[in-house]
Amino acid sequence: QDQVREIIAYARQRHIDVVPCLELYGHQHDLFRIERYSKLSDLPHGTEFDPRNPEVMKLLANWINQLAQLFPSPFVHIGFDETFQIQMAVKEGGTGSTPTRLFVDQLNNVARLFEQRGKHVMAWADIMVKYPGIVSQLPSGIIAVPWQYDWQPKDPEYQHYLGPLTAEKVPHIIATGVTSWNQISPDFDTTFENIDTFLAAGRKSHAIGLMNTIWTDDGQMLMRMTWPGIAYGAAAPWQSAAMDKVTFFSDYARLMYPAAAASDAAAALDDLRRSESELQKVLGGETMIALWRDPFNPQVLKKSTAGQSDLREARLLAEDAEEHLNRAIKLGGDNATLESLLFGSRLLDYAGQKFQTPLELEDLWGKLGPTRPGDEVWWNEWESMTTYQDHSLLVDLMDAITELREQYRVAWLAEYSPYRLASAIGRWDAEYEYWRGMQSRLLTFSESSHEGDRLPSLSSFAESH
Incomplete structure (x- = not known):
C-alpha cells in the first residue's frame, strides 16, 4: 500500500x-x-x-x-x-x-x-x-x-x-x-x-x-x-x-529526447517496427512465443526456408536500429527508454539468427554427402564452422543468448520487482542448453564416428525445447 x-x-x-x-x-x-x-x-x-x-x-x-x-x-x-x-x-x-x-x-x-x-x-x-x-x-x-x-x-x-x-x-x-x-x-x-x-x-x-x-x-x-x-x-x-x-x-522523438539524439531515436523506432513486421512473416504474429520453438521442427524449418529473405531483412533492420540507438544514447538520449529498445533490437537480431542457422547447418551437413568424409574435410567443411568452441555457428548462438539473458535480467529489474523473474529467466537458460546440448551431441558423434560411417539426419542431434 x-x-x-x-x-x-x-x-x-x-x-x-x-x-x-x-x-x-x-x-x-x-x-x-x-x-x-x-x-x-x-x-x-x-x-x-x-x-x-x-x-x-x-x-x-x-x-x-x-x-x-x-x-x-x-x-x-x-x-x-x-x-x-x-x-x-x-x-x-x-x-x-x-x-x-x-x-x-x-x-x-x-x-x-x-x-x-x-x-x-x-x-x-x-x-x-x-x-x-x-x-x-x-x-x-x-x-x-x-x-x-x-x-x-x-x-x-x-x-x-x-x-x-x-x-x-x-x-x-x-x-x-x-x-x-x-x-x-x-x-x-x-x-x-x-x-x-x-x-x-x-x-x-x-x-x-x-x-x-x-x-x-x-x-x-x-x-x-x-x-x-x-x-x-x-x-x-x-x-x-x-x-x-x-x-x-x-x-515523439522530438518531444522525448534531446535534439541531437531525436533523429536517431526516430529512425530506430521505425527500424524496430519494420523488423518485427518482417519477422512476423516467418514466425507469425506472436514472435516472442515463437522465439522459444524448436527451429529444427519440420514445420518451422519449412517456414524458415520459405522466409529466408524475410529473416535476413529482419536482422538487417534490427542491426540498423541497434546502431541508431547506440548513437542516440551517446548523444544524451534517455537511457531508461532507449536501453529497453536497444535490448529489443538485439533480441530481434537473435531471433532472425536462430531461425537462419538451422538452414545453414542443414546445407553444410547435406554437402558432406551420405557418409562421413575424411578428417581434413570433416574439420574444414563441418566442425570448424559449426561446433568449434572458439567461434562457430552454434557457439555464436550460445554467446548471443547468454549475453541477452543478462541484459534481459537487468532490464527486468529496472522495470519490475524480482517477482517471477527466475521463472522468466528459465526460458533463456533452456535456450542456452538447447544449443549447448546440440553441440555436445555433435562433438560426441565426431569423436565416436569414422570415415565412411553413415551420417544420421542433422535434426536427430537437436532436442525439442
Missing part, C-alpha cells in the same frame, strides 16, 4: 488521476492456487470467484473497503473480463443457474459495494456482449469498457463490441492495446491501426473516452518498449483529425 500511495502522490503532482484497474471475478488463479482460498473458486484451484459462495463477498468486502480508502480517484475498474470457465461452473454447479445469472449477480454485488463508497464503476464488456441478456441487466450507472486490439475487416466498425451497448444506451469507454504482450518488439503497425479505427468507431458510438492498454501475457514483456504506442493512444483522442502515422516517430 505504501508503494501505491507513492505512485498516487507522484501522479497528483503531475495532475494525473490514478484509477485502480482490478480483477474481481476472473483472472484470480494466483489466489486460488493457495489452498486456504481454493474453495472460493467455482472450480478446483480455478481462475474465477464462485458468486454462489457467501464467503466470496465477505473477502471482497474487505478488499473493496481497503481499495476505496487507498485510491482517492472517483473511478474504479473492477475487471470482469475473460471469465472463460463460467459455463463449466454452471454445468458442474447443478443449480439451474446460467452464465448470465452468475455474471450479473457478481457484477451487482461488487458494483454496489464500490458505489456505496462513492465510486463510479467501470467493467470490461467482452462477457457482457457475449451472453444475451447481460447488457439489459447491467447496474445503473456502470461504465462498460469494450476492448478489441486489432482491426477486423469483417467488423470494420467494431459493431460486435459496440452494438449491444449502444442499443441499450450504456455509457462506454473503448479500450485499445499496444500489441506487445506476445511480441519481441511492439507491433506498432497493428497498434496504430487499432487505435485509429477503434477511435473512429468510438466517436460514432458516442464513447466517453479511450483507454489504451498494455498486457504481459507471455511473462517476458518489457513495458518501456511500449511507450511510443502508449503515447500514440494518449494523443489520438485529443486530435480533431486522424494521427499522422508517417511522422509520429519523429514527433
Whole structure:
C-alpha cells in the first residue's frame, strides 16, 4: 500500500488521476492456487470467484473497503473480463443457474459495494456482449469498457463490441492495446491501426473516452518498449483529425529526447517496427512465443526456408536500429527508454539468427554427402564452422543468448520487482542448453564416428525445447 500511495502522490503532482484497474471475478488463479482460498473458486484451484459462495463477498468486502480508502480517484475498474470457465461452473454447479445469472449477480454485488463508497464503476464488456441478456441487466450507472486490439475487416466498425451497448444506451469507454504482450518488439503497425479505427468507431458510438492498454501475457514483456504506442493512444483522442502515422516517430522523438539524439531515436523506432513486421512473416504474429520453438521442427524449418529473405531483412533492420540507438544514447538520449529498445533490437537480431542457422547447418551437413568424409574435410567443411568452441555457428548462438539473458535480467529489474523473474529467466537458460546440448551431441558423434560411417539426419542431434 505504501508503494501505491507513492505512485498516487507522484501522479497528483503531475495532475494525473490514478484509477485502480482490478480483477474481481476472473483472472484470480494466483489466489486460488493457495489452498486456504481454493474453495472460493467455482472450480478446483480455478481462475474465477464462485458468486454462489457467501464467503466470496465477505473477502471482497474487505478488499473493496481497503481499495476505496487507498485510491482517492472517483473511478474504479473492477475487471470482469475473460471469465472463460463460467459455463463449466454452471454445468458442474447443478443449480439451474446460467452464465448470465452468475455474471450479473457478481457484477451487482461488487458494483454496489464500490458505489456505496462513492465510486463510479467501470467493467470490461467482452462477457457482457457475449451472453444475451447481460447488457439489459447491467447496474445503473456502470461504465462498460469494450476492448478489441486489432482491426477486423469483417467488423470494420467494431459493431460486435459496440452494438449491444449502444442499443441499450450504456455509457462506454473503448479500450485499445499496444500489441506487445506476445511480441519481441511492439507491433506498432497493428497498434496504430487499432487505435485509429477503434477511435473512429468510438466517436460514432458516442464513447466517453479511450483507454489504451498494455498486457504481459507471455511473462517476458518489457513495458518501456511500449511507450511510443502508449503515447500514440494518449494523443489520438485529443486530435480533431486522424494521427499522422508517417511522422509520429519523429514527433515523439522530438518531444522525448534531446535534439541531437531525436533523429536517431526516430529512425530506430521505425527500424524496430519494420523488423518485427518482417519477422512476423516467418514466425507469425506472436514472435516472442515463437522465439522459444524448436527451429529444427519440420514445420518451422519449412517456414524458415520459405522466409529466408524475410529473416535476413529482419536482422538487417534490427542491426540498423541497434546502431541508431547506440548513437542516440551517446548523444544524451534517455537511457531508461532507449536501453529497453536497444535490448529489443538485439533480441530481434537473435531471433532472425536462430531461425537462419538451422538452414545453414542443414546445407553444410547435406554437402558432406551420405557418409562421413575424411578428417581434413570433416574439420574444414563441418566442425570448424559449426561446433568449434572458439567461434562457430552454434557457439555464436550460445554467446548471443547468454549475453541477452543478462541484459534481459537487468532490464527486468529496472522495470519490475524480482517477482517471477527466475521463472522468466528459465526460458533463456533452456535456450542456452538447447544449443549447448546440440553441440555436445555433435562433438560426441565426431569423436565416436569414422570415415565412411553413415551420417544420421542433422535434426536427430537437436532436442525439442
